[in-house]
Amino acid sequence: MSVNKRDYGDLLVLMALVGFTLWYLLDAIRVSSSVQNLLLILPLSIVVLVIAALEVGLRLKRGTLLIREESEGEALHRTLPVVGLFAAYVLSLETLGFDVATVLFIAAFLVMKGERHWPLLGGYSLAFGFGVAFFFAQMLPYPMHMLILPG
């Protein structure tokens, strides 16, 4: 069942898009205000700002500016830790190496999602993590940072 909730996130996302557009336009003008440089960026930015104003105007008129229907099956408090774990994984790649960071990420994810069959958890994390890291390290022409396996 969908529930109407008070939500500032929607407005924040809209403001972030407007903020990005304004920042990017100003940055492009700072680099050069020549027609060639702004040929697409200027009209496109204006269109984005007009659309944003229209969206806010329409929703104010309808009285739905801070109202959102909750999406089915997605609980924010259960999704945010996953996003955080993924961020930690990506940001630790350079420190822990692709091999160890991957093994730890998979193991942590499995624990977070309730896997308690420890031999399976350890076995899968090690086999998949090391296997994929090794495969990519061998396939790619660039060096991959590894802690244990050859890079």
Added chain:
Amino acid sequence: MIDFVAVEQGLALLFTNFSPWLVVVPGIVIGLIFGATPGLQISMAMAIFLPMTLYMDFVQAMLFLTAIFTGGSFGSGIPAILMNIPGTSSAIATAFDGYPMARQGRHNQALGVALVSSVIGTLMGYVILLVMIQPLSLMVLKLGPAEMFAVILWGMTLIASLKGEQVLKGLMAGFVGLLIGTIGFNELGMARGTMGQTYLLDGVPVIPAMMGMFAASELFKLANKEFIVESKASRKVKLSEIFQGFKLALSYPWVMIRGGLIGVFVGAVPGVGSSVSNLLSYVETQRRDKDPDSFGKGNPKGVVASESANSTSEAGSMATLLALGIPGGGATAVMLAAFAMHNITGGPQFIRQQTDVVYAIIFANFAQVFLLLIIGLLFIPLLANIIKVPMRYLIPSVLVLAVMGSFGLTGNMTGPVTVLVFAVVGWLFRHYGYSVPAAVIGMLLGAMAEKSLLHSYQISGGDLSYMLERPVTLIILALLLVSLFGKRLLGLYKRSKPSVTPE
């Protein structure tokens, strides 16, 4: 249109010796694996195996590379259907309905539909190439940057306005995507929006961004589910259902033909290719359908439209490569390198002097599609087992593949960080009803749109009204307006007309 003497010589090139065929099966398997692995591109597979073609003669080398191309075109649809991760940008639209089909437990059917559409699409594309290679090459030359810009804007607007109720949010996502697509150096050497980061000088890496927005953000959403398909009975891999998918695909011949025609002509436009053709075909099919709201919810016509268009694009881009020596995308750029390695220059002279070789390549591709059907059938049951994997194992595994693949594309940490940033952006977009596909397509086409507009400006000597003097551009712009406001205008017209009741 067809030079029959050259056809005979082409067939002789293929069948007097068995050696050209030895490389076809390995080529298709390589293409399938690379296409089906998120982050490993078809062009990457071709580039990795390009040095091997040094030991082959030219026909054999082309057969090997086109086999990778053919296998990859279908392969990229597999993760799009099973995991909502288009293996390449040419399978974006496949995910729109393929993935909802998989979530409804119709993954076998969806894969069957995709395989048959790919096979028939490739076949149709090469038949058109056989008949049309010369007139097509002349037509492509007539498309200028103004037309390319109009096509991009049209495609973009169509995608952005797909979500009926949230058109404004869709358009906004698409246009912000276009702006992001212009980050970095422009054609005049001016760097915008890089925040002083040298990594961004070449722009935001689009494929990692696409992986983040499409795949990672969707996986975040699914993190609380046990399986992709909740019902245990629906998770079975059944060959009979794959064959049902075959029949289902064949029951939409017009969708397939329309996709094929869009694919071959858009695929022939350099730089646009299959990334745009699958989307145009999808949108056009949805627009013409009696029940457009069923698209995006598991309508098999969406898969047929996308797969038939991206497969025929292969033939379209081959037309430009062979006839003009211009690569339509990454994969044909690698083929151009193979041309150079064998001291061959593509273009009108190549077609005139080596017509037999051109026909040999075309005929070999006819055979390749049947091999793809057999090899694809063998591979599908293996790959379809993915939906039996619990989400707690699947999600981190796919995220890892996306991170590694993105590292493979950029060669540094820019790829993984881009995946992370755009995963969060995509997740927020999904959460608040902004169109993720529109934003991705915008990013994909931003630089191309700016380049086309700049070239039009330069050609016109600074007078952009020149664009309005070109009839093809005007037609495309008119189509854009119709697709945006057509329904509304029609509604207004119907309301303003007094209703006539029979007496």
